[in-house]
Amino acid sequence: MIGTNEKVAAIVEKYDGNCDSLISILQDVQSEYHYLSEDAVREVAGLLGLPLIQVYGVATFFKAFSLEPRGKHIVSVCMGTACHVRNAQSVLDEVERKLGIGVGETTQDMEYTLETVNCLGACALGPIVVVDDKYNSQMSSRKVKKILGK
Amino acid sequence: MVELTINGIKTRVFEGTTVLEAAQEMGTIIPTLCHHEGLTPYGACRICIVEVVKGDRSSLEASCTLPVEEGQVILTDSERVKKRRKVIMELLLSSCPNSKTLQDMAANMGVNEVRFTIKDRECILCGLCVRYCKEQMQSGGIGFVGRGTSRRVATAFGVTPEECRGCGGCEWICPVCERACTAGNLVNGLCGGCQNLVPVETCPICIGCSESVTPSGHRVY
């Protein structure tokens, strides 16, 4: 993909080509492209001089990374303990029903990707659903359709 | 030199030796799976656990990664060790039920039943292949991918890596994939045939051990 290499190179440059910053580099690449493409992963490995399998291993180990293209809107449901005790599971079930996809999946029209998070740290106000960086607190299955605009 | 006691017997070894090595030097047998003399110890399978006694308390540690210490008291086959090893063995079998190596080991320990759900991963994630490729062949083309129960040994993006030398070492060193037992429907029970070494003609079911070659053709990797 023309252009990927330049942007990726700039990101690696920002971290002085430091191998230890691999996780931060991948996070910035993912922020830029919404996911980690095979090209981007290979480019990062090449620029850092790291074995490809090591970069691939890191990209598949950490939950923050997605090697699959993600939808335009990311919906994250917090499944932390405090949220769970306040019935986060039924909120998640409702989101799955409304979007018609399961956790980790993206809608056919590439509009929505559904993810879960194991604690956002806003525990007093759970359950929490984040849509595109906007936090929605004290969620219930009733409120789901409003925040999804469906 | 460091002096420690293993199973009541005092021994002296060089500093930097692991408890497993010290025990093996004495001729004590400790079961291992993810350990290989020529590769760095990993401590993943936990089958080599031993009991480390400190006063009136004790803990279990993997002997392959445990450095020897002056005055250490080690028990390699205590009741507690045996009890825990058996459950670990069951867990190993539940995730790789068709491995003859594992079944031999289990039979030797007296494990004849697997009480957990069988999920055949065809791999125990011991990492020997990964370490062989990296340390022995200096290639490092395969590695661990994913996390938790999704963790597996793979290549990046599923293609043969540039670094691969085609040496076959990864297959050779694998402790579980060399022979498979294909006897019937071994869902929860083991026949224990490996331990008993029942002669071919009287085997109630084929267990594919090296002593037999059956017309039905047992699968050998």
Next chain:
Amino acid sequence: MVVSIKIASAAELEQLRSRIVAGHDPDRLCVVTSVGTCGLACGAGEVADALSKALADFGINDSVDIRTTGCHGFCEIEPVVVIYPERILYQHVTPEDVPEIVSESVVNKRVIERLLYRDPSTGESITHEQDIPFYQKQKRLSLDNNRLIDPTNIDDYIALGGYSALAKALFKSQPEQIIEEIKKSGLRGRGGGGFPTGRKWESVRNAHSYDGVRYVICNADEGDPGAYMDRSLLEGNPHSVIEGMIIGAYAIGAHDGYVYVRHEYPLAVQNVTIALEQAREHGLLGEDILGSGFDFDIKISRGGGAFICGESTALMASLEGKIGEPRAKHIHTSESGLYGRPSDLNNVETWANVPLIINRGADRYSQIGTEGSKGTKIFSLVGKINNTGLVEVPMGMPLKEIVFDIGGGIPNGKKFKAVQTGGPSGGCIPESLIDLPVDFDRLAEAGSIMGSGGMIVMDEDTCMVDVARYFVNFLTEESCGKCVPCREGLDRMLDILTAITEGRGKDGDIELMEELGETIKDTALCALGTSAPNPVLSTIRYFRDEYEAHIQKKRCPAGVCKSLITFTIDEEKCTGCTVCAKECPQGAISGEKKEPHVIDQTKCIKCGLCRDNCKFDAVIVS
């Protein structure tokens, strides 16, 4: 605004402090609103914007200050607006309330009754922040300053005495003396391990390093779901942590530090980044700190979404750009940690306690708390509790006081059942132990741990088997997968628990889980694994009857496990309003208008939408 000047001595720091304090008029009106993550989650950002606009509209933005701070800790009442100097507190503020607040309370000095905090037990409204029982019963040594500080302005921190502990440490003590002081204070790690901090510092200082390099690291991974005290400190008072780290680095002899923040905390990363920049500009970080000749700087590193990276060896692997795979700790990280050098890893709250100890002195500090657990601890009190929020109390306070006196008890008149402490590595404390003093050792005796301080309160409607299943599920997702007992053991434990919650439990399941749990505890490679069975073993210990009900009677006494409950409509109460039928995603409810409705059990998926929407309480769960 922040004026950057490099402070070159302790005297200059004091001069700067005096100048800032002199510039503060204590009688000047200041409207404070907290914009930590939880505040923002319920609209505090919009409230803050509305406040700015309203002050400008009224033409008083030159005479009235506005300050945005981090979390104050009483999250239940967010968004919150406090008017200084009187400290009139308004709760649940919406942007629509703001013009009234400015015109009534700021301009005309009148109190708006409807926005005041109401004490749930007395029904009385309370005007002033300091009179609120939730705050009164706490001892907020670390957290209190959150209400006074704009985390993006270092001047606020300096005005309150910030960095005076650093000056004291650098110019009035030797590194060994600082370590002695921390040892004497009895400070124990606040991240979960509870290891004596002074001893850790000492071993890192004394460990051999072939090139003399040592590291100090701040563990801001805070992976325990339900715990967010570190987030609050980092967002609201990052300098308290930074100051602690500089003092620690000086004591240990380290010149490089790292703050490893979980990637799910973007605001914390942002505020720490700003704080580090400002500290550098002021000569408090970097080369020749305060003219002392001591060099030290801190880098921020983000996590990638892995609970295991809260474990010290996995964290350090992650800092090196590798996967978060732990290693056996026969060789401690204090001797060989990050890049094989001696490394000191401490939790955020531990670091925040350091300037406190240096300023107060170890003797005074150690008078707070119990014999084995000194100082205060911040707990996140969440779940089925009236006053959810962050609670800072002296170690040794009885659990009952925390839950009932500060927490305000259980909402909706429900009965208390248990408190889960220590997150996924901990256990539950049942009603019979409600008088337990909360400190490291007493919690351990009861089969739980302090952990990072998460306290999840549970009531009669919480199913303990479901809770156990939740934690094991969490841990199977977070397991790194290296060792067999954790990877396979927890997975099979989850299978058994899931079967039990779905009515497929068998006799012998409890005993099997006990055996499996004890094995994992004994043989797993790292602390995630060895502590993973705790929630299961602890709930079996105190709530065995619930497990037995699920297994033998196929019943869920708390009414939670979907396969074991049925939703029916009470004919007497149903008014036939048809709301439930419209809400039902499966179209399982039928009935004529004004006639009692009926749920088709073959279609019902137990989602609970009908019960949530019914205004007449007509849906029964059994």
